[in-house]
Amino acid sequence: MTDPAPLLPGTLDLLILKAVSLGPQHGIGVLMRIEQISGQAFAIEQGALYPALHRLEHQGLLESDWGASENNRRARYYRLTSAGRRRLGEETAQWNRVVAAMTTALKASPERG
Amino acid sequence: MRAWLRSLLNALFRRSRYESELDEELRFHLETRAEQLERSGLGRAEADRRARLELGAVESAKERCRDARGLRWPDEIRQDLRFAFRGFRRNPGFTVTAVLTLALGICANAAVFTVVQSVLLQPLPYPEPERLVMVYTVGAFGPFSWTDGPFADPDYLELRKLAAFSEVATVTTNEAAVSGTGDPARAVRSAVTASLFPLLRVRSARGRVFLTEDEGSPVAVLSDRLWRGRFKADPAVIGRVESVDGVPHTIVGVMPPAFDFPPNTELWTPLRLQPSSRHNAFNRIVGRLAGGVSAEQARAQVTALMTSVGRSLPPEKRSAGIGVVGLRESLVGKVRPLLLVFLAAVACVLLIACTNIANLLLARAAARGQEMSVRATLGAGRARLVRQLLTESLALAVLGGALGLALARLGLPALLAWVPPDVLPRIEEVRVGGVVSGVAFAACLLTGLLFGLAPALSGSRRELVQTPRTRGASGIGRAERRLRGGLVVAQTALVMVLLVGAGLLLKSFWKLQRVDPGFRRDRLVTMSLSLSDRRYPTVEHKLAFYDRLLERIRGLPGAGDASAVNLLPFGLQSWNGDFAIEGQDEPTTLIVGKPAVSDHYFRVMGIPLRRGRVFDERDAVDAPRVAVVSEAVARYCWPGQDPLGRRLTMDDASKGPWLTVVGVVGEVRQDNLAADALPMIYVPLRQEYHPFFLGAMAFVARADADPARLAAALRAQARALDPELPVQRVEMLDRLLSGSLAPPRFRAAVLLAFGLLALVLALVGIYGVTAYEVTRRTGEVGIRRALGAQTSAVLRLVIGRSMGLVAAGLAAGIVAALAAARVLESFLFAVTPLDPATFAAVTLGIACVAALASAIPARRAARVDPAVALRSE
Numbered sequence: 013m014t015d016p017a018p019l020l021p022g023t024l025d026l027l028i029l030k031a032v033s034l035g036p037q038h039g040i041g042v043l044m045r046i047e048q049i050s051g052q053a054f055a056i057e058q059g060a061l062y063p064a065l066h067r068l069e070h071q072g073l074l075e076s077d078w079g080a081s082e083n084n085r086r087a088r089y090y091r092l093t094s095a096g097r098r099r100l101g102e103e104t105a106q107w108n109r110v111v112a113a114m115t116t117a118l119k120a121s122p123e124r125g
Numbered sequence: 126m127r128a129w130l131r132s133l134l135n136a137l138f139r140r141s142r143y144e145s146e147l148d149e150e151l152r153f154h155l156e157t158r159a160e161q162l163e164r165s166g167l168g169r170a171e172a173d174r175r176a177r178l179e180l181g182a183v184e185s186a187k188e189r190c191r192d193a194r195g196l197r198w199p200d201e202i203r204q205d206l207r208f209a210f211r212g213f214r215r216n217p218g219f220t221v222t223a224v225l226t227l228a229l230g231i232c233a234n235a236a237v238f239t240v241v242q243s244v245l246l247q248p249l250p251y252p253e254p255e256r257l258v259m260v261y262t263v264g265a266f267g268p269f270s271w272t273d274g275p276f277a278d279p280d281y282l283e284l285r286k287l288a289a290f291s292e293v294a295t296v297t298t299n300e301a302a303v304s305g306t307g308d309p310a311r312a313v314r315s316a317v318t319a320s321l322f323p324l325l326r327v328r329s330a331r332g333r334v335f336l337t338e339d340e341g342s343p344v345a346v347l348s349d350r351l352w353r354g355r356f357k358a359d360p361a362v363i364g365r366v367e368s369v370d371g372v373p374h375t376i377v378g379v380m381p382p383a384f385d386f387p388p389n390t391e392l393w394t395p396l397r398l399q400p401s402s403r404h405n406a407f408n409r410i411v412g413r414l415a416g417g418v419s420a421e422q423a424r425a426q427v428t429a430l431m432t433s434v435g436r437s438l439p440p441e442k443r444s445a446g447i448g449v450v451g452l453r454e455s456l457v458g459k460v461r462p463l464l465l466v467f468l469a470a471v472a473c474v475l476l477i478a479c480t481n482i483a484n485l486l487l488a489r490a491a492a493r494g495q496e497m498s499v500r501a502t503l504g505a506g507r508a509r510l511v512r513q514l515l516t517e518s519l520a521l522a523v524l525g526g527a528l529g530l531a532l533a534r535l536g537l538p539a540l541l542a543w544v545p546p547d548v549l550p551r552i553e554e555v556r557v558g559g560v561v562s563g564v565a566f567a568a569c570l571l572t573g574l575l576f577g578l579a580p581a582l583s584g585s586r587r588e589l590v591q592t593p594r595t596r597g598a599s600g601i602g603r604a605e606r607r608l609r610g611g612l613v614v615a616q617t618a619l620v621m622v623l624l625v626g627a628g629l630l631l632k633s634f635w636k637l638q639r640v641d642p643g644f645r646r647d648r649l650v651t652m653s654l655s656l657s658d659r660r661y662p663t664v665e666h667k668l669a670f671y672d673r674l675l676e677r678i679r680g681l682p683g684a685g686d687a688s689a690v691n692l693l694p695f696g697l698q699s700w701n702g703d704f705a706i707e708g709q710d711e712p713t714t715l716i717v718g719k720p721a722v723s724d725h726y727f728r729v730m731g732i733p734l735r736r737g738r739v740f741d742e743r744d745a746v747d748a749p750r751v752a753v754v755s756e757a758v759a760r761y762c763w764p765g766q767d768p769l770g771r772r773l774t775m776d777d778a779s780k781g782p783w784l785t786v787v788g789v790v791g792e793v794r795q796d797n798l799a800a801d802a803l804p805m806i807y808v809p810l811r812q813e814y815h816p817f818f819l820g821a822m823a824f825v826a827r828a829d830a831d832p833a834r835l836a837a838a839l840r841a842q843a844r845a846l847d848p849e850l851p852v853q854r855v856e857m858l859d860r861l862l863s864g865s866l867a868p869p870r871f872r873a874a875v876l877l878a879f880g881l882l883a884l885v886l887a888l889v890g891i892y893g894v895t896a897y898e899v900t901r902r903t904g905e906v907g908i909r910r911a912l913g914a915q916t917s918a919v920l921r922l923v924i925g926r927s928m929g930l931v932a933a934g935l936a937a938g939i940v941a942a943l944a945a946a947r948v949l950e951s952f953l954f955a956v957t958p959l960d961p962a963t964f965a966a967v968t969l970g971i972a973c974v975a976a977l978a979s980a981i982p983a984r985r986a987a988r989v990d991p992a993v994a995l996r997s998e
Contacts, residue, residue: 039150040157058158059181062151063189070194072128078146083157088150095128 024056024064026107029092029100032074038087039065065090073099129195136194143194147187155180201509205516212517219489220521223482226886227525227572228532230478233471233879235533235557235565236540241464242564243555249453250383250554252326253413256291257452258420260284260410260427264446264714271716272448273455276408278398281318283434289423290412294321295396297407298387302655303355305367311854312351314369315387316396324413325386332363332378341397345374349382351391369394370820371657388456388550411452424449456550462951463872469948470626470879473619475568477883479576480612481890486518486580487609488897497585510585518577519570526569533557533565545867579608610930613894616887617934618941620880621971625942626949627880628963630873633954637869642862643793643802644694645731648828649858651693652839654850655821667819668811670846675723677842678826683835687826688729689810692720694795695861696823704806706762707772707783715761717804718795719775721813727753727790729825737769737788744809751812752784757804759789775806784808797865799954825858832857872952884971888978895927896982903989911991919987920980927979928972935968942967 031037031045043061046054068074073096081087092100136143155176162172180186191197213220248254262274276284281295294317301314319335328334334346345367347356356362366373374394387409396408414423428447450458490497497510505513534557541552549555583605661667671689678687701716726732727739735756744751752773759768772783784806792802813819828835836855843850899906906919946958956963 038153040154057181058154058179059186060189062154062186063193066190067193070129070132072132081153081157083160085153085156086149087153087157088146093128 024060025068026100026103027054027056028061028064028068029073029096029103032090033092033097033100036077036079036089036091038081038089042090068096072096133195133199136191136196137199147190151180151183151186201512202516205513206520208513209517209520213520216489219485222889223485223521224525224528226478226481226889227522227569228528229882229886230471230475230572231526231529231565231569232532232536233882234475234568235530235561236537237464237467237471238564239533239537239557239561240541240549240555241468242558242561244457244549244551245461245464247551247554249456254453255451256414257325258412258414258423258449259452259455260412260423261448261450262431262446263448273450274716276410278408279400280431280434281408281410282398282400283430284410284412284427287423287426287430289415289418289426291415292320292324292413293410294318294324294412295408295410296321296387297396297409298390301370301392301394303367303369303392304371305373306356306365310355312355312391313389314392314394315390316394318396318398321386321393321411324411327380327384329378330381331360332376334378334380335393335395339377339395341395343369343372343374344377344395345369346378346380346393347376348380348384348391348393352379368657370655371659383554385551385553389546412449420449420451460548460550462948466626466948466952467875467879469945470623470876473623474879474883474886475572477616477619477886477890479572480616481886481893482518482521483576483580484609484612484890484893486514486577487583487605487612488893490514490580490583491605491897501585507585511581514581514585515574515577518581519573522569522573522577526565526572529569530557530562530565545871548868548871583608609894609897613891613927613930614934614937616890617931617971617975618938620883620887621935621938621967622942622945623876623880623883624967624971625938625946625963627873627876628967629946629949629953629956629958629960630869630876632956632960632963633952634866634869634873636955637798637866640794640798642694642798643732643791645827646859646862648832649730649825650828650832650835650839651696651823651825651856651858651861652836652843653693653696653821653823653854653856654843656819656850658816658820660847660849664814664816664819667816668813671723671810671819671822674824674843674846677846678824678839681826681835681838681842683829683831683838684826685829686725686729687824688726689723689822689824690720690726691722691810691813691818691822692718692795693823693825693858694730694793695858695865696796701803702775704773704775707774713762715758715804717758717806719806719808719818721808721810721818723810726807726825729827730793732793733791735789735791737786739788739790740807740809744812746811748812750782750784751787751809753788753790753807754786755790755792755802755805755807757792757802758806759786761804773806775808798862799869869952869954884974888974891927891931891975892978892981894930895923895979896985898926899923899982899986902986906986906989907991907993910989916987919989920983923983923986924976924979927983928976931972931975931979935971938971939964939968 027046027050028042031042031049034045034049037045039062042065043056043058046056065074065076069076069090073093074090075093076088076090078086079089155173158176158179159169159172162175163169167175177183191200249257251257259273260276261272262276263272264274275297276295278295281293284290285293287293296315296317298313298315300311303310303312317335319337319339322328322334329346330349331352332346335344347362352358352362362376362379365376367376368374369392380393412423414420424447427449431446500510501507537555537557541549541555544552656667656670661670675687675689678684681687701718703713703715704717704719706713722740724740724742727734736759737753739753740751754762754768762768762773763771768786768789771786773786774781774783776782790805790807793805794800795803795805824839826835826839836857840855902923906922909919909922942964943959950958
């Protein structure tokens with residue numbers, strides 16, 4: 013396994029939305045799920061996680077509720093709102109376009125003739 | 126957007142819950158992470174340490190979470206406010222000065238704006254008030270013109286037929302004697318057609334209003350005020366019989382407290398219309414426009430009608446003869462310019478208060494230079510510092526504004542009680558309402574920004590390189606000094622404008638007081654009374670009573686001479702009308718007073734005889750009818766000719782009776798010293814044959830010595846002659862005359878009060894700036910003194926700069942006042958708006974007190990001990 017790469021700027025929000033879209037999660041759960049679905053490829057700064065969660069909730073993309081965790085403690089669970097689901101779709105599509113364009117651009121070879 | 130607001134409000138208003146949840150969320154993270162690490166084989170302590178390390182600085186994470194919720198601004202504002210209030214407490218002198226200054230400014234503004242709002246802006250308290258109009262005759266004749274002339278009864282009857290109005294009513298107001306319950310008293314009585322109440326859509330509070338059948342019958346409706354005052358709010362008042370001018374009237378109703386039309390009416394009686402009399406017009410006509418009809422269309426209809434009716438308008442004036450004015454405009458139109466002047470004046474006071482506080486804040490900002498540079502060094506950005514300083518000034522503004530509004534609310538009733546009667550229409554409707562509070566609050570915030578912005582910008586402009594040592598009081602920027610100087614200039618200019626306005630009004634008042642009324646006012650005692658038709662049914666009865674009373678008064682010790690008149694100058698009656706000159710078909714449109722006077726009247730009053738003779742025994746009832754005219758009538762009717770021997774009539778131009786002019790007398794100001802004299806046609810009392818003009822009479826006597834004793838004697842004589850005589854009003858003519866001066870005195874007093882308030886505020890400002898200069902230049906002064914400068918040189922140095930600013934302010938003020946004074950033109954009497962004496966006096970006055978205000982701190986500078994001063998540097 014290679015060392016985790018630093019996160020591209022702006023991708024943390026997208027990853028959080030994706031992770032929460034798979035089912036309601038508390039903060040550390042979101043962290044672990046991102047690590048899991050990305051194949052441990054990204055190093056997420058834990059200190060940035062909570063401000064990001066609060067920002068997304070503030071924007072109405074997530075909503076939170078208190079529930080019992082696996083270890084039977086009170087934990088704050090985040091859930092995707094319909095606005096969040098819409099945003100996830102848009103951002104995913106946007107991301108795919110960027111990746112496709114980048115890929116094409118990087119494949120280019122010197123023109124001959 | 127909604128989610129955002131909900132989340133912010135949630136976090137704001139459940140702040141402690143938000144914080145504890147944030148704590149719990151992060152604690153859960155740390156514990157869960159530690160458990161995971163422990164499971165992977167780390168020791169308990171090590172796991173805790175690693176978990177903490179991975180999360181990073183918890184406090185910074187929390188702070189970023191709060192930021193993400195939009196809590197940063199509210200938090201900082203809260204912090205700034207706490208900081209501001211701590212500062213206020215630590216510096217009570219500054220705080221009290223600033224808050225009081227602003228409170229005074231806001232209080233004055235709230236009070237004046239309340240009046241403006243209630244009087245000028247608020248709709249009348251009747252349904253569909255915009256359709257209510259007054260109809261007037263408009264005319265001009267020679268030097269005389271009028272825009273709110275009355276109509277005669279037949280005109281009203283014609284007007285009723287017009288399609289322009291859904292309803293029409295006519296009213297005429299005078300004073301009447303009321304007796305029966307308690308002491309006889311005078312009350313403002315309006316005779317109205319029954320249509321008035323349905324036209325205004327008002328109902329009685331008790332009993333009923335008039336019905337059409339009531340017209341001409343002796344019934345009366347009371348105002349709420351009269352009912353509560355005279356009748357002690359007795360609910361059994363309905364059906365009681367009360368004497369009105371000696372005629373028993375049955376009380377049929379009481380109006381609600383808010384109903385006040387025509388203004389100040391205390392008693393309504395049904396109007397007895399005289400369909401055939403066109404010679405005496407007293408009626409004001411009020412109408413409700415029919416749906417879709419404009420005032421202009423109504424005017425056209427009335428004009429067309431009056432043209433076809435013809436006679437009441439002279440041929441050359443027929444096109445411009447009618448005015449239709451909204452009812453509210455007719456009630457408040459005349460007071461609008463005055464209120465707007467007051468509003469402008471208080472706005473100036475508020476501006477001066479603002480500049481004062483700005484100056485205080487600047488001084489404070491200078492004193493807080495160290496604090497600011499420390500905060501800047503610790504990383505506070507300029508915007509952050511500006512925001513903090515602005516928060517402080519807004520907090521001051523809100524404190525001052527709340528205090529000012531509370532003062533206005535408490536003090537307004539007292540202020541209104543001080544307003545002389547008849548100056549402010551709708552005064553009983555004046556209340557501090559929501560609109561006023563809202564506007565005052567907005568004004569507060571605006572002023573807070575106004576006086577806070579400049580000091581905040583300059584206070585935060587600190588170069589970090591300046592160390593606290595060099596940043597003492599002397600390290601102040603040139604720009605800041607210029608700003609403070611500019612404020613003094615502005616203040617001085619505003620004060621100049623206000624005081625010039627006040628000065629012009631004062632001078633007008635002074636001149637008005639010195640107007641010759643046309644008669645000798647000193648020691649003249651008057652007694653007004655009225656005889657009822659029931660007890661004195663005929664002209665002969667009335668004249669006999671007046672003759673006997675006059676004889677008794679003339680016999681009184683202490684009364685030099687006495688006379689009777691039914692149209693006393695500055696009295697209550699007004700018999701005005703037109704007349705016709707022999708040989709001309711149409712009556713003139715010159716409106717004249719038509720007093721009937723007994724012998725000696727001109728001598729008692731001191732009205733000079735210009736030509737011919739006055740009335741005497743020759744002018745008996747059966748002798749040829751005669752008249753004495755005032756100079757204006759003679760000049761107007763027979764320019765360049767001899768008026769003596771000419772004939773005129775005040776009745777029908779075709780029949781007469783004709784009166785021969787036997788004398789010409791001087792002009793008399795009838796009820797207003799500022800207005801032109803009312804042209805007069807006097808007739809001898811003995812020859813007066815209209816019972817209508819004999820119902821009320823005034824007796825005048827000039828006291829030899831003590832007017833008060835004579836007054837009592839007059840009253841006693843009237844009582845002795847007829848104990849049941851309704852009411853007499855006994856008053857010095859001089860007092861009646863000064864009553865007419867109350868409105869101009871009030872105008873001048875209000876503007877003077879504002880001007881002086883502004884002056885005091887400005888002096889505080891000038892004193893402050895000079896004192897500050899002195900502190901700033903202590904070192905310099907010390908050096909100068911050490912080098913041998915005289916005290917006078919130091920004084921000159923300090924006072925010089927202040928007076929330079931004041932001089933600039935005065936120059937700007939003169940220019941502004943020249944423009945502003947024109948607004949006052951309509952309130953001025955015998956003074957031009959550019960009156961050089963007033964301008965000079967105000968300029969000099971301000972310069973003197975300003976010099977005084979700067980001399981006090983300057984003397985302090987002059988006493989500086991050079992050694993101490995140099996050490997302070």
